[in-house]
Amino acid sequence: MRYLLIALIALSLVSCSKGRKTDAPRNLDNACAMKKERKAWFNDMSAVQRKWGVPVPVMMATIYQESKFEGKARTPLRFAAGVVPLGRQSSAYGYSQAIDSTWDWYRKSQNRPRAKRDKFTDAVDFMGWYMNETQKRNGVSKHDAYNQYLAYHDGHSGYAKQSYLRKSWLPPVARSVQERAIMYQSQLAYCR
Numbered sequence: 001m002r003y004l005l006i007a008l009i010a011l012s013l014v015s016c017s018k019g020r021k022t023d024a025p026r027n028l029d030n031a032c033a034m035k036k037e038r039k040a041w042f043n044d045m046s047a048v049q050r051k052w053g054v055p056v057p058v059m060m061a062t063i064y065q066e067s068k069f070e071g072k073a074r075t076p077l078r079f080a081a082g083v084v085p086l087g088r089q090s091s092a093y094g095y096s097q098a099i100d101s102t103w104d105w106y107r108k109s110q111n112r113p114r115a116k117r118d119k120f121t122d123a124v125d126f127m128g129w130y131m132n133e134t135q136k137r138n139g140v141s142k143h144d145a146y147n148q149y150l151a152y153h154d155g156h157s158g159y160a161k162q163s164y165l166r167k168s169w170l171p172p173v174a175r176s177v178q179e180r181a182i183m184y185q186s187q188l189a190y191c192r
Contacts, residue, residue, distance in 0.1 A: 024069035031060065031187035034069075044121045052128030057188065058145045059127050061181035062152060065173065066097035071118040073097065095123035098130075102155075106130070127152075134159070145181035149174040 027033040035042045045056045067073035075089040075097075091100040094117025098106070106126045107115050115122040134140045134151040138159050142148065151159035153170060164170045 023071070028064060028069060031057075031184040032191040035188070035191055041120050044124050048124045048128035051125070052132045052142070054128045054131045054142045055185070057181040057184035058131070058143065058148060059124055060184045061145055061177045062127060062149055063095055064180055065149065065177045067095050069095065071095055071120065094118045095120055096127050098126055102130070146174045146178040149177040
């Protein structure tokens with residue numbers, strides 16, 4: 001009985017130490033370490049690259065910016081008078097931070113009614129699909145992390161209207177996405 005109790009405690013400690021499926025990898029600045037830790041994610045992103053033509057580093061940099069690879073990520077709460085909660089800033093959720101209406105558009109157009117934003121496979125397929133739509137609608141190369149991010153953030157219509165020019169904070173964020181995509185690309189070139 002004593003050994004059974006010790007075994008159960010040890011098993012629960014080991015399962016807790018691995019973290020939840022939706023937790024971020026430990027080192028978000030090292031693509032090779034992430035690849036080693038989350039091999040299945042890289043298989044998913046490689047499949048999306050083959051299907052939609054979006055490079056893995058562009059997806060990774062966008063996910064980093066949107067959710068820091070947290071599957072249950074949500075936008076912050078808004079407060080009235082600093083204390084009364086008014087709800088979230090938007091309906092954005094999951095790895096891709098897709099809003100409800102865009103996620104519904106994706107699920108309907110791809111006939112994927114059970115796709116979930118907190119499931120990595122579904123989130124990266126959404127991202128590939130959306131960036132493919134961006135290329136079709138706005139002419140943005142799938143390799144152009146800067147402009148893909150601007151369109152991802154402001155939507156296809158917003159990007160076409162250059163709404164990002166009225167947001168002085170957004171172009172620097174898009175530049176950091178581009179720089180991170182370049183960093184991930186150079187790191188992935190040397191992974192074993």
